[in-house]
Amino acid sequence: MQRYFTDEIYEQKSTYLLSGETYHHITHVMRMKEDDLFYLVFSNQVTIQARITSITDQKVYVKEVAKERQEKELPLSITIACGYPKGDKFDWIVQKATELGATDFIGFPAKTSIVKWDQKKLAKKQQRLTKIAQEAAEQSQRSFIPEVTLLAKEKEFLTLFSQFDYILVAYEEAAKQDETASLAKLLQEVQPKSRILAIFGPEGGFLPEEVATFKQNQAVLCGLGPRILRAETAPLYLLSAVSYHLELLNK
Amino acid sequence: MQRYFTDEIYEQKSTYLLSGETYHHITHVMRMKEDDLFYLVFSNQVTIQARITSITDQKVYVKEVAKERQEKELPLSITIACGYPKGDKFDWIVQKATELGATDFIGFPAKTSIVKWDQKKLAKKQQRLTKIAQEAAEQSQRSFIPEVTLLAKEKEFLTLFSQFDYILVAYEEAAKQDETASLAKLLQEVQPKSRILAIFGPEGGFLPEEVATFKQNQAVLCGLGPRILRAETAPLYLLSAVSYHLELLNK
Structure with missing residues (x-):
């Protein structure tokens, strides 16, 4: 309907x-x-x-x-933060992640991000992504439209960290080093309504210095299985895992 | 590398x-x-x-x-079967699902599939999808290239069911009826190396008569959370959930 x-x-x-x-x-x-x-x-x-x-x-x-009776929203809040990826990849991260229950989105220029968007371009892009989020929210039967915030500087992004209860960084090196505990641990101990920030790099990944800064700001490295996922696939894995654990497995 | x-x-x-x-x-x-x-x-x-x-x-x-030491493959085999979706959606189901660990792919004309592909077109499409699977397998560091089989008739598809240990159908009505048990139950009891067939409809979904036929052939209806996922998103949810349960949670 x-x-x-x-x-x-x-x-x-x-x-x-x-x-x-x-x-x-x-x-x-x-x-x-x-x-x-x-x-x-x-x-x-x-x-x-x-x-x-x-x-x-x-x-x-x-x-x-x-x-409407059925609860349509994840029992916790998940903000998907992406270092700006190339082309229209952010469009479809927003579309798919909205279907999968993301609470909101933050975009920021990571050090390996290739796109350079000025304020005018950012405003236009934000409008476009908000429209995509609205359509996906309608289609997937969400109870609200996820907000999209596009930042001009990576520094601004760091100032938002204090708003969250948990911060995860999906880091390719974590997958290679076989990190398998962070996500399952979080989902086993998390309280309902907790606010989670999940951070994903652009195609080129994060530089070690970026990861170090995230870690200094309370972020935890998080592996998403042994296969290397593209920038646009990793957020979908995370949201699916959260839904599976909290909405199917531990219902 | x-x-x-x-x-x-x-x-x-x-x-x-x-x-x-x-x-x-x-x-x-x-x-x-x-x-x-x-x-x-x-x-x-x-x-x-x-x-x-x-x-x-x-x-x-x-x-x-x-x-190479690290195990890159899911501990069980998952065949992703899709009723032919529109446009290039199957292309990216194959790309993303290969990243997420799918074992192989079957395409078949479901009753609401809009595309009609003749044998020549099917052969061409199969070649293209195999190439996409190969590139995604290389990129995501898989240990093999998933095979792609494109069928001309839905009946042929049914004859393959006997090869599998478990058969799941992602059915939109199951989500609406709040079906939450099938997938978690399967992942809790499944034996390593089991062969799972997971069936997904095209944009228009499956007709009740198609679902009835699948059920007569041992398929189990499976909800993937309370939000309605698009045809191309549902397989990614399933594969992510399988990886999360077997490679992170129960490692």
């Missing part, structure tokens, strides 16, 4: 009203009619099943049929 | 010889010279570290420096 996000905070009302882009999508893209159903997700993560009661020139009126 | 596959079966020799495409890649793409090192993977999954002793017009001669 189709899923739309609204900026409104949920409160019980006899009618809810949709306009703008959502109106357009409901009436012109999906060609819905009176009595058709969809999910409506409010900004405070309440999701209702909504039935269309009427459609006017500019607005769709719906009423609540039921609340 | 660069990784090359050879069709040869490993036996201890004073010199190994590489020609053809591998020769070209070593000398012209990587521009390696005498004394440079790479991994050489034999068809019986033995991997050696090889040092170049000389390079001629058509051939590279290497000697064995050491055997």
Whole structure:
């Protein structure tokens, strides 16, 4: 069933009203009619099943049929931070990682990042990635849209570390050295609602000096199995493992 | 370190010889010279570290420096079977799933598959996917190249089921019905070297009649968490979960 996000905070009302882009999508893209159903997700993560009661020139009126019951979100918060990768790889990291439950995204210029984005380009890219996150959140039936923050300096990134309970760095050398304990240990001891920052390098990986700085700031190196994963694959492994451990294995 | 596959079966020799495409890649793409090192993977999954002793017009001669120690392969065999998805999605399922440890791939026309490939097109596509699997296997440091089999009929697919110890179907309705037990149960009880077939639908999913047929043939429905994953994301979740459970958690 189709899923739309609204900026409104949920409160019980006899009618809810949709306009703008959502109106357009409901009436012109999906060609819905009176009595058709969809999910409506409010900004405070309440999701209702909504039935269309009427459609006017500019607005769709719906009423609540039921609340969505199933929990769609991971029991903890995971921020995926990526050193800017090449081309459109960040686009699809955001799309896939949103499907897999990422809470939000941070991009930053790592020392081996090849792309150089100025403020104007960053603003445009951020807009594009936010749109991708929204579409993926709708498609995968999330309860909120992950935020995307693109930083101009790696230093800014380090100042955010104090907001997190755990910080993991996926480091290729950790895989080669057969590091297998960090992730499983974290998932076995983590408390619900903990905030995790998971850091991934660009294609060229992190320099040893970058990894040293992350470690000085409480980050833990984390292997993701013995195979070498590409920059865009590693975040998907991590999120899948978190979901598997907390949503399937230890449910 | 660069990784090359050879069709040869490993036996201890004073010199190994590489020609053809591998020769070209070593000398012209990587521009390696005498004394440079790479991994050489034999068809019986033995991997050696090889040092170049000389390079001629058509051939590279290497000697064995050491055997590769780390196990690169999942402790069981996982065949990823996909109902043909649209566009180039199968390309990147093969690329990513090879990185994540898939043993081999089967493609088949599911009832909602939109693409219709004739024998000629299938042969071409198979060649292309095999090349993608090879490159991904080299990059991710696998011990063999996953095979790709593309079928012209869904019926042929069913005849292969008897080769497997476990058969899972990732079914969107299973996610909606909050099925969380199948995968964790399998990974807790599975014996090393078991052969698992994991089946994924195209964008339109499987029809109930297809799922019924799979179930009659010993397949078990399997949820992959509460979020709805796209056709190309679900296999990556499954492989990551298998790796996490068997290579990190229960190491």
